[in-house]
Amino acid sequence: MGSATVVASVQGKQPLFSFGVISDVQYADIPDGRSFIGVPRYYRHSLLVLQRAVQNWNNHQKLKFAINFGDIVDGFCPKDQSLNVVKKIVNEFDKFNGPVYHMIGNHCLYNLPRDKLLPLLKIPSTDRHAYYDFSPTPEYRFVVLDGYDISAIGWPQDHPHTLEALKFLREKNPNTEKNSPAGLLGLERRFLMFNGAVGKEQMEWLDSILQGATKLKQKVVVCCHLPLDPDATSQEALLWNYNEVMDVIHRYNCVKVCLAGHDHKGGHSIDAHGIHHRVFEAALECPPGTDAFGYIDVYDNKLSLVGSDRMQSTDMYFSP
Helix, strand or coil: CCHHHHHHHHHCCCCCEEEEEECCCCECCCCCEECCCCCEECCCHHHHHHHHHHHHHHHHCCEEEEEECCCCECCCCCHHHHHHHHHHHHHHHCCCCCCEEECCCHHHHHHCCHHHHHHHCCCCCCCCCCCEEEEEECCEEEEECCCCCECCCCCCCCCHHHHHHHHHHHHHCCCCCCCCCCCCCHHHHHCCCCCCECCHHHHHHHHHHHHHHHHCCCEEEEEECCCCCHHHCCHHHCCCCHHHHHHHHCCCCCEEEEEECCCCCCEEEECCCCCEEEECCCHHHCCCCCCEEEEEEECCCEEEEEEEECCCCEEEECCC
């Protein structure tokens, strides 16, 4: 009898369903390196982390689906290899015995434009937007946000979303290098080119989805590559307009948990409205022989993350 089964028996309650999670694989067939602040990155080993994740999820046998929280390929991947590398990593995800839901991150968009990337990730898309929702059981709805909706990367250079993002960055970040937070104070340090924003249409879509979920008495899990709460992440990793998105979310009582990637060290907070924010530790920063992935057991009143190794296990209780 496995320990997870023992815990479930003690509670006298099996989860409604369970799903796998991993973030920031950022694979590239290049030697190990470091982030701009000096954190070691293991570009080739991250593929092994993903392979072990998929094997672990398949061994579990009861996972309903898995979610990849973005950045499956690294920005340093040689551009002539980008297409094949993305296909290679998607193929590894496809070895999971169930559906995999992907979202886009900045490193994905450094490698491929949206019109190439979205079909490879099987993201249901209208006009190259990458936000969507799904309901694995009647009780729950998952909302996947496109954090690079308004962004200086991924769209054609003359696209309105690119132009809007560049104008925004010129106003908010005086540095010539728009990925530098030098001189920016506090929460203003999020105004960097490797972040992005949720646009007006997506905001209206989110509002309508949350209205619908409320009518159906569904609990909602919001997923985004970019974190949505300053207490769960470093200031430099936040969605540009996280506050506007959270204003919409806080109008409703249906959202219980927000899950994200992007900030590789991970984090967890509970906001003033009782919503949990869990940012996942990155697969990329696992030294050889270590891992960062997990699965989440979903109950009526909590999400319980069972993490492997560097991914911290986390119980997220909420009022049903």
